[in-house]
Amino acid sequence: ERSKYLIDHASELIYRTDERGNLIFVNTACVEILGFSQEELVGRHYLSLVKQEAREATEKDYVRQFVKKIPNAYVEIPVIAKDGREIWLGQNSQLVLEENRVVGFQAIARDITEDKREIEELENLSLTDDLTGLYNRRGFLTLAEQQLKHAQRSDEQLVLVFADLDGLKQINDRFGHQEGSNAIMRAAQILKETFRESDIVARLGGDEFTVLATVASNDRADIIKIRLEQKLKSFNARHDQPYNLSMSIGVVLLDPRNKLSIDDLIRKADAAMYEHKQQAKEKVSR
Known part of the structure; x- marks a missing residue:
């Protein structure tokens, strides 16, 4: 009763x-x-x-x-x-x-209608990247801080992904800066296809991308990394281009009870991405 x-x-x-x-x-x-x-x-x-x-x-x-x-x-x-x-x-x-x-x-x-309205108001500010249409660094940090607070209130699990487009300098040097821009746009499209519309996908600048996403309680960091790598592999198989798109990926699962700032979390994801990049280099050198 x-x-x-x-x-x-x-x-x-x-x-x-x-x-x-x-x-x-x-x-x-x-x-x-x-x-x-x-x-x-x-x-x-x-x-x-x-x-x-x-x-x-x-x-x-x-x-x-x-x-x-x-x-x-x-x-x-x-x-x-x-x-x-x-x-x-x-x-x-x-x-x-x-x-x-x-x-x-x-x-x-x-x-959460009011929360959504606040997000829409923020989106009307200058928060997007001109080249890709993704959020820019300012947009990401603004929306991610709000999403982090929301997750802490509702005890949701979030994941932060940090991805670096590999070989952008070589693409620019060999095929020209327009092709380098095309590679950045293709990488952005792959990220949009991998994650949901409600996730915060951003280009921080240059060849650096990041995503803040809500995930199921039993999702693991390696599963999310594999999902993105499979999307890259599928894209390369479907498109005839003189190079393969490749990304170094760092993934950090966020505990909503942890009071780290978004900047702290980006640093952790960046470190995980750098480790992934080094592991890839070691495989190539063997």
């Missing part, structure tokens, strides 16, 4: 679905924030509440969680209230298992 009272009077949206994704329970906050009655919500598929343009990406996130049996995952999704308003939810979803079989998921979500 006490737990039922706490769930029903929580300020967060709490709901549960069956294995097909249909809502079978919603708490009072779901009704109050979304504007639908309990009868209108129960029985609906959760995707019907998600903004049309975000449904495919949202479904992919949940399918990945189901297939890999990731116990807890954090996503940010835009939903449409009954009155047509767009509401952003920061949501932790947990699989519901019976005899090791997934029978649905339950979620606790918080209205």
